[in-house]
Amino acid sequence: MSASVLSESTSIRGKIRGEGDLEIRGRVEGEVAIGGELVIAEGALMRASLSGSRVVVRGAVLGDISASEAIVLEESARVVGNLTADRIAIALGAQIRGELRMDVPGDKVEARRPATAAAPRTTPAAVRPAPPPVRREPLPPVRSVVVTRKAPEVVTQVQAPPSAPSHSSSSSSSSGPKAPPSPVVPSIKKGAKAAPKKKTA
Amino acid sequence: MASTVIGAGITVEGEIVTDEDISIQGVVRGKIDAKDAVSIEQGATVEADVSGSEVQVGGHLTGNVRATDRVVIATGARVIGDVKSARFTIQDGAQFKGHVDMDV
Known part of the structure; x- marks a missing residue:
C-alpha cells in the first residue's frame, strides 16, 4: 500500500x-x-x-x-x-x-495557565494605567512633562530672544517649534550670552 | 508512480480535479476529473463519473467514463456505466455493463 x-x-x-x-x-x-x-x-x-x-x-x-x-x-x-x-x-x-x-490534566492547571499567561501582560498594563487614574489630573502633566522637559528649554530660549521665532518662522510654521528649537538653541544661546557680555562689558 | 494517489484505506467523498495523473486504490464517491491518466487499481471502489485522457480500471467502478484517449477495463475489474472514448478495451475476465460510444 x-x-x-x-x-x-x-x-x-x-x-x-x-x-x-x-x-x-x-x-x-x-x-x-x-x-x-x-x-x-x-x-x-x-x-x-x-x-x-x-x-x-x-x-x-x-x-x-x-x-x-x-x-x-x-x-x-x-x-x-x-x-x-x-x-x-x-x-x-x-x-x-x-x-x-492542549488537554492539560486537570481543569485547574488549565485554568491557571491562561490566567498566568494573561496576567503578566494585563497586570503591567493595568498597573500603569491604575496609578494614572488616581493622578488623572497629573496625567496631562505626565505627558506634558516629557514635552515640558523639552518645552521649558524651548520656551525659555524662545522667550529670551523674540527674534528667534522670526528666524524659524521662515523655515516652518506650526510644526517648526518642535524641530527648529534645537537649531535655534545655539543661536539663541549665542545671542543670550552675547547680550549679557555686551551689557556687562 | 502517479502524482496523486488515493491510497487503500482512504475514502474521498466529493469532487477531485487534477491536471496530472491520479491513481485510486481506496474509495471515491462523487466525481473524478483529470487531464491526464486515471488509474482505478485493483481493490479500489469508485462510485463516480470519471474523465481523463486515459482511464484504466482494475477495481470496481460505478459511473460513467469519458476519456480523450482510451479506456481499458482490466481482468478482474467490474464496471457499471457508460463509456465514451475513441478506443476501448475490455480484457478477458472483466465485467462490464453499460453503453459504449466510440464516436463512430
Missing part, C-alpha cells in the same frame, strides 16, 4: 476520511479526517478542518486542526483556525491566528 498523496495540481472538494498517512500538496475544500499522519505541504491550500494522529503543516490552512498525538506548524505554515492536541509545536516563522488548546 503506497502512501496517499494529492499533488500540487489536485483539488478536492468534499470529505477525505480513512486510515493511513496522507500528504496534501494541492487544494482541499471541506474536511480531512484520517487515522495516520497528515502532512500539509508547502504551497498547499486548505479550506478545511483537519484531523489525524499527527498533523504537520507547512502550507496554508483555513480551518480547525485537531490531532490525537501532535500538531506541528513548521516555518512556512500559515493557519487561521483553532488547534487542539496534546502536543503542539510552532516553529519560528509559522503564522497562526486562532486558539490553542
Whole structure:
C-alpha cells in the first residue's frame, strides 16, 4: 500500500476520511479526517478542518486542526483556525491566528495557565494605567512633562530672544517649534550670552 | 508512480480535479476529473463519473467514463456505466455493463 498523496495540481472538494498517512500538496475544500499522519505541504491550500494522529503543516490552512498525538506548524505554515492536541509545536516563522488548546490534566492547571499567561501582560498594563487614574489630573502633566522637559528649554530660549521665532518662522510654521528649537538653541544661546557680555562689558 | 494517489484505506467523498495523473486504490464517491491518466487499481471502489485522457480500471467502478484517449477495463475489474472514448478495451475476465460510444 503506497502512501496517499494529492499533488500540487489536485483539488478536492468534499470529505477525505480513512486510515493511513496522507500528504496534501494541492487544494482541499471541506474536511480531512484520517487515522495516520497528515502532512500539509508547502504551497498547499486548505479550506478545511483537519484531523489525524499527527498533523504537520507547512502550507496554508483555513480551518480547525485537531490531532490525537501532535500538531506541528513548521516555518512556512500559515493557519487561521483553532488547534487542539496534546502536543503542539510552532516553529519560528509559522503564522497562526486562532486558539490553542492542549488537554492539560486537570481543569485547574488549565485554568491557571491562561490566567498566568494573561496576567503578566494585563497586570503591567493595568498597573500603569491604575496609578494614572488616581493622578488623572497629573496625567496631562505626565505627558506634558516629557514635552515640558523639552518645552521649558524651548520656551525659555524662545522667550529670551523674540527674534528667534522670526528666524524659524521662515523655515516652518506650526510644526517648526518642535524641530527648529534645537537649531535655534545655539543661536539663541549665542545671542543670550552675547547680550549679557555686551551689557556687562 | 502517479502524482496523486488515493491510497487503500482512504475514502474521498466529493469532487477531485487534477491536471496530472491520479491513481485510486481506496474509495471515491462523487466525481473524478483529470487531464491526464486515471488509474482505478485493483481493490479500489469508485462510485463516480470519471474523465481523463486515459482511464484504466482494475477495481470496481460505478459511473460513467469519458476519456480523450482510451479506456481499458482490466481482468478482474467490474464496471457499471457508460463509456465514451475513441478506443476501448475490455480484457478477458472483466465485467462490464453499460453503453459504449466510440464516436463512430
